[in-house]
Amino acid sequence: MVKRGGGGLVRGLGPYLLLSAALIAAYLHLTPVRTVMHSAAVIGIPIHFLASLPSTVLNAMQGHLTTADQLRKEFEAIRQRNLILQTRLHRFEFLENENARLRTLLSATPSEAEQVTLAALLAVNPDPSALTVLIDKGSADGVFQGQPVVDSGGLIGQVTKPGLFRSKVSLITQEDQAVPAQVARSGLRAVTYGGGPNRPLRVLYLDRNADIRAGDLLVTSGLGGRYPPGYPVARITGVERNLAEAFMTIAAEPASHLGRDREVLLLWLPDEDTSSHEKEIEIQADDD
Amino acid sequence: MISVSTTQRRTWIPFATVFLAMVLLVIPAPELIRGFLPDWVSLVLIYWALALPTRMKVSLAWVAGLAVDLLTLGIPGAHALSKAVLVYLVKILALRVRAYPLWQQSVVVMLLLGLEVLVFAIVDIVTEGGLGVLHRWTAVIVGGLAWPLIYLVLRRSRHLANLSR
Numbered sequence: 001m002v003k004r005g006g007g008g009l010v011r012g013l014g015p016y017l018l019l020s021a022a023l024i025a026a027y028l029h030l031t032p033v034r035t036v037m038h039s040a041a042v043i044g045i046p047i048h049f050l051a052s053l054p055s056t057v058l059n060a061m062q063g064h065l066t067t068a069d070q071l072r073k074e075f076e077a078i079r080q081r082n083l084i085l086q087t088r089l090h091r092f093e094f095l096e097n098e099n100a101r102l103r104t105l106l107s108a109t110p111s112e113a114e115q116v117t118l119a120a121l122l123a124v125n126p127d128p129s130a131l132t133v134l135i136d137k138g139s140a141d142g143v144f145q146g147q148p149v150v151d152s153g154g155l156i157g158q159v160t161k162p163g164l165f166r167s168k169v170s171l172i173t174q175e176d177q178a179v180p181a182q183v184a185r186s187g188l189r190a191v192t193y194g195g196g197p198n199r200p201l202r203v204l205y206l207d208r209n210a211d212i213r214a215g216d217l218l219v220t221s222g223l224g225g226r227y228p229p230g231y232p233v234a235r236i237t238g239v240e241r242n243l244a245e246a247f248m249t250i251a252a253e254p255a256s257h258l259g260r261d262r263e264v265l266l267l268w269l270p271d272e273d274t275s276s277h278e279k280e281i282e283i284q285a286d287d288d
Numbered sequence: 289m290i291s292v293s294t295t296q297r298r299t300w301i302p303f304a305t306v307f308l309a310m311v312l313l314v315i316p317a318p319e320l321i322r323g324f325l326p327d328w329v330s331l332v333l334i335y336w337a338l339a340l341p342t343r344m345k346v347s348l349a350w351v352a353g354l355a356v357d358l359l360t361l362g363i364p365g366a367h368a369l370s371k372a373v374l375v376y377l378v379k380i381l382a383l384r385v386r387a388y389p390l391w392q393q394s395v396v397v398m399l400l401l402g403l404e405v406l407v408f409a410i411v412d413i414v415t416e417g418g419l420g421v422l423h424r425w426t427a428v429i430v431g432g433l434a435w436p437l438i439y440l441v442l443r444r445s446r447h448l449a450n451l452s453r
Contacts, residue, residue: 168361
């Protein structure tokens with residue numbers, strides 16, 4: 001029965017152990033290897049295509065099977081929504097003009113609009129603890145490391161691995177992700193931290209008497225220069241003031257439709273000179 | 289090897305099943321069930337190593353693992369390493385495990401998948417210094433429970449392929 005001794009293990013498995021270890025080490029420490037590996041991910045394109053077929057076909061069938069009546073209803077709903085959004089947009093334009101005028105009065109740099117590109121969600125990582133998603137745009141489309149990604153609800157996360165034609169996006173719910181934010185109502189600055197899989201976001205190090213309560217919307221503050229200001233990040237779900245501790249325990253849920261939307265937006269920040277202004281603020285914020 | 293079968297061998301079928309497993313692996317699943325989905329590629333590789341221990345090569349498993357790494361933009365080498373270890377062990381144990389009833393095979397499969405999680409844990413510790421893999425345990429158990437199904441489906445495909453040893 002026993003055919004292999006210790007030599008069998010060394011010969012049978014040893015080369016692969018060494019090869020894997022070398023690959024992991026090279027990937028971690030050599031940038032060119034990293035780039036090559038990310039480009040090699042193109043072999044996944046047919047597989048991702050096949051994997052997305054069921055939902056594509058289902059969507060197409062749904063389009064064919066909806067009746068005229070349903071379509072009319074849907075159209076009506078969208079028209080109404082469009083009307084409401086239009087009205088809001090007028091107000092928004094007015095506010096934007098006012099904001100620009102006030103900014104010139106203050107001689108501050110005007111805030112520029114970001115450029116966006118639509119990307120489709122390809123796959124959710126099979127490992128639920130990873131909290132990453134794949135999108136169908138890569139460095140060939142100008143995607144870069146650290147690029148912010150949003151959807152119709154708000155901030156999703158940032159690009160952590162730009163491949164050639166697809167990229168990996170780390171969600172803000174990941175435990176090592178932090179987002180500089182502020183409370184939309186009061187302007188209070190805070191940082192949200194990911195809580196991990198199926199756990200709420202955490203807002204740490206806020207004073208016991210800080211002005212924050214359940215239902216508050218957190219938007220990106222723009223500090224740190226990674227995320228542009230003003231995008232919804234999370235809604236506060238629970239605030240717990242514990243007299244024994246210096247800081248509050250605050251839970252929040254992401255504002256974005258993580259994993260529900262099939263489409264996401266990639267943001268390109270306006271040029272560096274506007275963010276330098278924000279970096280100054282950040283340095284000041286770091287001091288106190 | 290003396291081959292007496294008159295019908296043609298279809299060696300592409302095992303490769304096709306591994307490919308299908310990779311497709312299954314990246315299908316976007318609802319968050320609720322994602323944590324319970326086993327690593328289909330591991331299960332399929334285990335089957336072929338069990339059924340054809342002499343033909344299944346550790347190198348093939350390594351390449352399949354590397355493909356999974358590239359597919360999920362993970363750390364290249366992690367899945368390659370774990371799959372190579374898995375197939376190496378199954379090749380050694382194949383003759384014994386094949387004689388087990390299906391439910392006992394399920395237990396062995398669970399142990400093997402658990403070992404894979406350990407390999408991932410080691411890679412995680414080396415690369416990031418953190419343990420993010422503890423959520424995979426449910427998938428290990430589901431993988432073991434799914435084994436009889438995988439076994440029956442793949443045995444059918446093996447008969448189709450005319451591969452008996």
